[in-house]
Each structure stands twice: as C-alpha cells, then as structure tokens.
Amino acid sequence: MSTLVRTDATNKDFIHLVALLDRDLAIRDGEDHAYYDQFNKIDLIKYAVVFYEDETPVACGAIKEFDAKSMEVKRMYTLPESRGKGIAKKVLTELEAWASQLGYERCVLETGKKQPEAIALYKRFGYTITANYGQYIGIENSVCFEKRVE
Numbered sequence: 001m002s003t004l005v006r007t008d009a010t011n012k013d014f015i016h017l018v019a020l021l022d023r024d025l026a027i028r029d030g031e032d033h034a035y036y037d038q039f040n041k042i043d044l045i046k047y048a049v050v051f052y053e054d055e056t057p058v059a060c061g062a063i064k065e066f067d068a069k070s071m072e073v074k075r076m077y078t079l080p081e082s083r084g085k086g087i088a089k090k091v092l093t094e095l096e097a098w099a100s101q102l103g104y105e106r107c108v109l110e111t112g113k114k115q116p117e118a119i120a121l122y123k124r125f126g127y128t129i130t131a132n133y134g135q136y137i138g139i140e141n142s143v144c145f146e147k148r149v150e
Contacts, residue, residue, distance in 0.1 A: 001053075001054060002051065002052060002053050002054075002087075003051075003052045004049060004050075004051050004052075004090060004091070004094055005049065005050050005051075005052065006047070006048075006049055006094070006098065007048050007049070007050055008045065008046050008047065008048050009043060009044075009045035009046070009048055009062070011048060011050060013050045013052075013057035013060075014048045014050050014057075014060050014062075014075075016057065017050065017057055017059070017060040017077050017079075018060065018075050018077065020077065020079070021060075021075060021076075021077035024077075025112075044064060045062045045063075045064050045074065045075070046064070047062060047063045047064070047071075047095075047098055047099075047102075048060065048061070048062040048075070049061050049062065049091050049094050049095055049098075051078075051087050051090060051091055053082065053087075058078060058079045058082040058087060059077060059078040059079065059082060059087045059088060059090075059091050060075060060076070060077055060091065061073065061074070061075060061076040061077070061088075061091040061092060061094075061095050062074045062075045062095070063095050063098060063099050063107065065104075066108050069104060069105045069106060070104055070105065070106045070107065070108050070146075071095075071099040071102070071104045071106075071107050071108075072107070072108050072109060072110075073092070073095055073107050073108070073109035074109070076088065076091065076092070076109075076118065078091075083117075088121055089121070089125060092121070092125060093125075095107070096147070096149045097149075099149050100149040100150055104149065105148060105149065106146055106147060106148045106149060107127075107146065107147050107149055108130070108133065108144065108145065108146045109122065109127070109144070109145050109146075110132070110133075110136050110142050110143070110144045110145075111142075111143055111145070112141050112142060112143070113140075113141050113142070113143055114141065119143060122145045122147075123145075125147075126147050127145035127146065127147045128145060128146060128147065129143060129144065129145055130144050130145060130146045131144065132144045
C-alpha cells in the first residue's frame with residue numbers, strides 16, 4: 001500500500017530522504033556541491049511531501065515561496081530502488097496541487113545538468129526551460145524550469 005503525506009521540514013522521514021539526496025548530489029556535483037548546498041537548507045520549508053510504500057519512506061519533495069505568485073520546487077528525491085514506478089510524478093503533482101491551493105500561479109525550479117533523469121522528468125510533465133534565476137544566474141551547471149499550475 002502506498003500513501004502520500006503532506007508535512008513540513010520537521011518530519012523525520014523527510015529529513016532522512018533529504019540527507020540521502022544530499023549525499024547523491026555531493027557525488028554528482030563534485031566541487032560545485034558546496035555552492036548549491038547553501039541554497040538547499042530545509043529549515044524554512046513549510047510544505048513538504050513524503051511518499052510511502054508499505055510504510056517505508058521512498059520519495060520526497062517540497063515547495064517554498066519564491067515570490068508572490070510562484071512556489072519553488074525543492075528537494076525532490078526518490079530512492080534508487082523505487083525509481084521508474086511513477087512515484088516522482090505523484091510527488092510533483094501533489095506539490096503543484098498544493099501550490100495552486102495556496103493561491104500560487106506557477107512553480108519554478110532549478111536542477112543540475114548532471115541530473116539528466118530530473119531534467120527528463122520535468123520536461124515530461126510540462127515544465128519549460130527558462131532563464132536561470134536568482135542565485136543560479138550565470139551558473140553553467142544549472143538548468144531552471146517553470147510551469148503554470150491550475
């Protein structure tokens with residue numbers, strides 16, 4: 001049985017999955033990881049989602065206000081052994097719905113060029129590449145996306 005739970009950044013399962021994500025990103029990003037890591041702290045995240053399979057946390061994601069009309073998708077992660085089952089789509093769909101319910105018009109996000117599976121996921125689910133924003137302006141490894149949410 002699978003369940004999707006709305007929570008926040010104090011959830012122990014969310015914290016555990018984010019730690020696994022950070023380990024993966026440290027390997028992928030190499031020396032660039034310290035730069036990205038400073039923008040990925042979870043203490044200000046109020047809206048997080050954890051996906052459970054048989055009561056085991058296997059995926060997560062979060063949204064954080066970017067501006068008055070936009071939420072930024074953050075901390076998307078699925079355990080390697082749970083990938084390819086459509087779980088990331090369920091997490092992303094829930095985050096988009098939550099953003100819309102909170103009155104936001106779009107979601108934005110940043111991912112790295114060294115994360116081709118993430119880039120493919122976002123493109124497949126209607127995100128379009130946009131100019132790098134904020135702290136990612138001029139960062140060669142970053143790819144930024146946006147999508148209007150209903």
